[in-house]
Amino acid sequence: MEDKEYLCIIGPSGCGKTTLIKCIAGIIKPDEGEIYIDDRIVNDTPIQDRGIGYVFQEIALFPHMSVYDNICYGPFVKGLDISSAKNLINEILNMLELWDRVKDPPSILSGGAQQKTAVARALTSGSRLLILDEPLGSLDAKVRRVLRYELRRLVKDLGLTAIHVTHDQEEAMSIADRIVVMRSGEIVEIGTPLELYLRPKNLFTAHFVGEANFFIGDLLGEEDEGVKIDVNGNILYIPCKPSFEGKKVVLAIRPEFIIMKKTNGLKDAWRGMIEKITFLGSSLRFEVCTENDIMVIVKNPFSSEALGWRVGDRVNLVLSRDSLLLYPYPKEGLEKAISIE
Amino acid sequence: MRRQRAIASENVRLRLIRKIDDFSAKNLVKCAVYASSIIFFFTLILIPPIAGILENIGKLKTIYYDPSLLTSANLAIINSFTMAFTVATLDLIAALPLAWFIVRSKMKIVNFIDVLVDIPFLIPTAALGYSSLLFWSSQDGISRIFGMETLIPPGFALVLLLHFAFSYPVIVRVMVGELLTYREVYEVAARTLGAQPFTAVRTITLPLLKPGIIVSFLLAFARSLSETGATVIAAGNFENGPVFIFKNIDKVGEGALVYVSSVLILASTIIFFLIKLLAPSLKFPIKRAFPSIERKLSSYEVVKFRDGATILVFLIIVVAPSLFIALPVLSALLDGTVNEMVAGSELWNVFWRSMLISYAVGSISTLMNVVFGLPAAVLIARRKLGRATSIFKALVSIPIIVPSIALGVSLKFFWGKYGFIPEFWVIVFSHTTITYTYFVESMSAAIEGIPVEMEDVAGTLGAKPFTIFRRITLPLTKYAVFSGAILVFTRALGETGAAKAVVRTKEFQTLPVLLVDWIINKRATSSQSALGIGLYIISAFLVLLALRFIIRERRR
CATH class of the missing domain: 1.10.3720.10 (MetI-like)
Incomplete structure (x- = not known):
């Protein structure tokens, strides 16, 4: 990790996100491997000496202490003079707008205020590395959206380094400098949100981050600067050359990069019929079955044109060539390769 | 035929249940x-x-x-409460680390210790009293190791050791239950904030376990206050309330019995409710931290010493006196007493x-x-x-x-x-x-x-x-x-x-x-x-x- 970076870890439930950060914090002892903080191996350093601020999924505010006592706990147990730590405490209380709740016991706070207190408590301990374990998981969607930007702002303003575990991809996309994708105890891919969304190097990432259509195809041969692929009788041209051996391939494309038209005779268009329409708020999601029995997901932004589509309408789908991603067919099969179980 | 009979009896059963059901629905x-x-x-x-x-x-x-009787009755009542308070406090200090060890230690010996804890529960207290008497006071007991006739003669000290032994499992059992349901995340949170393990336990875990600590203290207190049979065996010249009544029930007039009983009933009820009422507002000393001292107290060596001392106290003061009765029982089986019994x-x-x-x-x-x-x-x-x-x-x-x-x-x-x-x-x-x-x-x-x-x-x-x-x-x-x-x-x-x-x-x-x-x-x-x-x-x-x-x- 880079200094002052905001890193998000995402992955399906049980993939080892929390275990990984607990190893970093010293709560779990790893069976093997080394953990470095500031170029120093910390495997044998006890939790309290690692200098990590940890925000728990369960929030875990001390119920027998007031908000203020919770926030002062870090400086207090380190034997620091509270008056000397006061500047930092005041600054954090200001930033998180917690001044009017300082005397309250945690039990009467709202979920959002409890989470803010937990973050404040972790920050006042003076740690330069902040670990957040699904810190917004138990909050309402609206509060979550507001708090996630506040969190990033706070980390950046204070010049901290943060590791944030979440199962919410949107949350990770919106606040992370880089995202780590995990699966079955392993890191699958690391990249910026844009890289992971537009050019995922791994099939699992393409499936897990956002939504994607996957088609199994056969390489027909090279043509100009690209290759021709047969997907169940539909021929597609991709303007890039594969970096792998083998004829069987997987093509992936995000639903929003597929254009849906009524007009017939479009070049390389796939003909199909709308089977289902789902209203998603800012967009509409269509499930289209093509003439050669391929199910394609298409997403169109909310517009009068998109609202005009009906189930049973015959449509033509144009797949944006530049957005098509090409992968070798996985040995374990496509379904297993993208499975989140 | 048999099937028909079974069906008929099942019908009768169902009718009966329905009738009881209807009956039970009536206010x-x-x-x-x-x-x-x-x-x-x-x-x-x-x-x-x-x-x-x-x-x-x-x-x-x-x-x-009868002023002398009144004096000894008063002394017995005071002794009862002093003993109960001392025993409950000592038990809490000694048994809490064992409960901790049972819940937190990953050593294999834990299962064995866990089983041993219940021994004083399984042995009736009168038997426990006799076993303790033989262990601490007889020539054949621990006194032999020290070359003495009686290491601890019957009296205050022996009663204290006895009450300590039979109240000990109460605290261990209650606190094991409390620790198992305690959310350890609070303690871990404290440590991520820089608290030494000792500090985290002192400022977070113990205050949160306060209700359990109070309950276990009260149970140990009540058990010590109430115990009679074993206490009489181990008391010697020492007298607490129960021993006073036991010894004098057929000797003195009813006035003394009424006096001691009524004071014990009234005082124990008041003390019990007072502790229950006031203890929750007792504050643990969490306003100061001593990082360097508490770092030493959290060190591996100190923790190992604490565990060792806890187990030693448990084995010597609780387990050994409880099991010691096995030796005289064995010898009674071999010396012909069994034949006499048969x-x-x-x-x-x-x-x-x-x-x-x-x-x-x-x-x-x-x-x-x-x-x-x-x-x-x-x-x-x-x-x-x-x-x-x-x-x-x-x-x-x-x-x-x-x-x-x-x-x-x-x-x-x-x-x-x-x-x-x-x-x-x-x-x-x-x-x-x-x-x-x-x-x-x-x-x-x-x-x-x-x-x-x-x-x-x-x-x-x-x-x-x-x-x-x-x-x-x-x-x-x-x-x-x-x-x-x-x-x-x-x-x-x-x-x-x-x-x-x-x-x-x-x-x-x-x-x-x-x-x-x-x-x-x-x-x-x-x-x-x-x-x-x-x-x-x-x-x-x-x-x-x-x-x-x-x-x-x-x-x-």
């Missing part, structure tokens, strides 16, 4: 069941001891005519009769408590008495607080008025009184654990009260019913104080009373006493084993 029936349990509580559990003392309160003044003599005839009485008393009082205690537990758990539930709950807890021999004295006075009631039943009633709380409290806690919604859902599906109880509540609490019944049975079987107080003729002596009499009045040889105690322990152990086996089978 009048529900009220009658609850009312009968309340009437049972007041007439058999609460009023007799209170009335017994109040009716005789006039006799209290006679003790003032041949039969007046001494052993009395022994077997007492054993029979003890088991009969234990069984009947258990049955009475289960039948009448169950509706009372439902009343408390489901708060069916509204605001009065808290008062009812507090009243139910009284018999556990009050020293059982003091309770026995007042029951002796109360039931003594009704000469037509056979002595056996007076003994049964008194044992029912002192064990009632154990069953009702454990049952109400179990019922509270079942979400009320489960019963409500059954109701919305058309089930009537009897079916809800039969198909939902009872299956989910069956284990608790059996556990509660075992608790009542073992408590009744081991009770010495109340049994001594209410028994009028030697024919109805229960086993612990008889054995204490054998030991302190030297009515039997040490071999005979050891064999008697051994048979007492073995029989209790076998019955417990059988009951546990039944529970396990039912659980399956």
Whole structure:
């Protein structure tokens, strides 16, 4: 990790996100491997000496202490003079707008205020590395959206380094400098949100981050600067050359990069019929079955044109060539390769 | 033909259940069941001891005519509370680290230690008293290692060690339960903030475990305050309230007994409720941190030393004195005492009769408590008495607080008025009184654990009260019913104080009373006493084993 970076870890439930950060914090002892903080191996350093601020999924505010006592706990147990730590405490209380709740016991706070207190408590301990374990998981969607930007702002303003575990991809996309994708105890891919969304190097990432259509195809041969692929009788041209051996391939494309038209005779268009329409708020999601029995997901932004589509309408789908991603067919099969179980 | 008969009998059974169901749905029936349990509580559990003392309160003044008796009575009362307070405090200090070790340590020895903790529970207290006496005071015990005749003679110190041993498991068991349900994330959170393990425990874990600590302290306090049989054996010249009553019950006038009993009942009730009321507002010292000292106290070496010392104290002061009885029992098996027992003599005839009485008393009082205690537990758990539930709950807890021999004295006075009631039943009633709380409290806690919604859902599906109880509540609490019944049975079987107080003729002596009499009045040889105690322990152990086996089978 880079200094002052905001890193998000995402992955399906049980993939080892929390275990990984607990190893970093010293709560779990790893069976093997080394953990470095500031170029120093910390495997044998006890939790309290690692200098990590940890925000728990369960929030875990001390119920027998007031908000203020919770926030002062870090400086207090380190034997620091509270008056000397006061500047930092005041600054954090200001930033998180917690001044009017300082005397309250945690039990009467709202979920959002409890989470803010937990973050404040972790920050006042003076740690330069902040670990957040699904810190917004138990909050309402609206509060979550507001708090996630506040969190990033706070980390950046204070010049901290943060590791944030979440199962919410949107949350990770919106606040992370880089995202780590995990699966079955392993890191699958690391990249910026844009890289992971537009050019995922791994099939699992393409499936897990956002939504994607996957088609199994056969390489027909090279043509100009690209290759021709047969997907169940539909021929597609991709303007890039594969970096792998083998004829069987997987093509992936995000639903929003597929254009849906009524007009017939479009070049390389796939003909199909709308089977289902789902209203998603800012967009509409269509499930289209093509003439050669391929199910394609298409997403169109909310517009009068998109609202005009009906189930049973015959449509033509144009797949944006530049957005098509090409992968070798996985040995374990496509379904297993993208499975989140 | 056989099938038809089976179908017919099944039809009869279903018709009967339906009838009981319809019957149970009537408000009048529900009220009658609850009312009968309340009437049972007041007439058999609460009023007799209170009335017994109040009716005789006039006799209290006679003790003032005997200043030396008054002085020794007062001293005995003070000793009772001093002992109980000291024991509960020492037990808390010594047993909390063991509970910690059992829950947190990953060492294999933990399972073994966990089993050993229950030993003082399994051995009836009178037997434990004799075992401790032999271990600490006899030439054959630990004294031999030091080349002394008596390392710790009977008296204050021996009683302290004895009370420490039998109250110790109470604290360990309560605190193990508390630690298992404690959310360790608080402690980890404190450590991520820079707290040393010792600091995290001192400032976070212990304050959060305060309710459990108070409960375990009170239970140890009550156990020490109430214990009679073992204390009498180990007391020597030391006298606390129960020993005073035990020794003087047939010697002094009723005034002294009324005085000591009433003061013990009143003071223990007040102290118990005061601790319960004030302890939650007690603050742990969490306003200061001492990083460098606490870092040292959290070090590997100190933690290992603490664990080692805890286990050593446990083995030497709790386990060894409890198990020491095995040696004299073994020697009694080999020195011909068994042959004498098999041949039969007046001494052993009395022994077997007492054993029979003890088991009969234990069984009947258990049955009475289960039948009448169950509706009372439902009343408390489901708060069916509204605001009065808290008062009812507090009243139910009284018999556990009050020293059982003091309770026995007042029951002796109360039931003594009704000469037509056979002595056996007076003994049964008194044992029912002192064990009632154990069953009702454990049952109400179990019922509270079942979400009320489960019963409500059954109701919305058309089930009537009897079916809800039969198909939902009872299956989910069956284990608790059996556990509660075992608790009542073992408590009744081991009770010495109340049994001594209410028994009028030697024919109805229960086993612990008889054995204490054998030991302190030297009515039997040490071999005979050891064999008697051994048979007492073995029989209790076998019955417990059988009951546990039944529970396990039912659980399956």
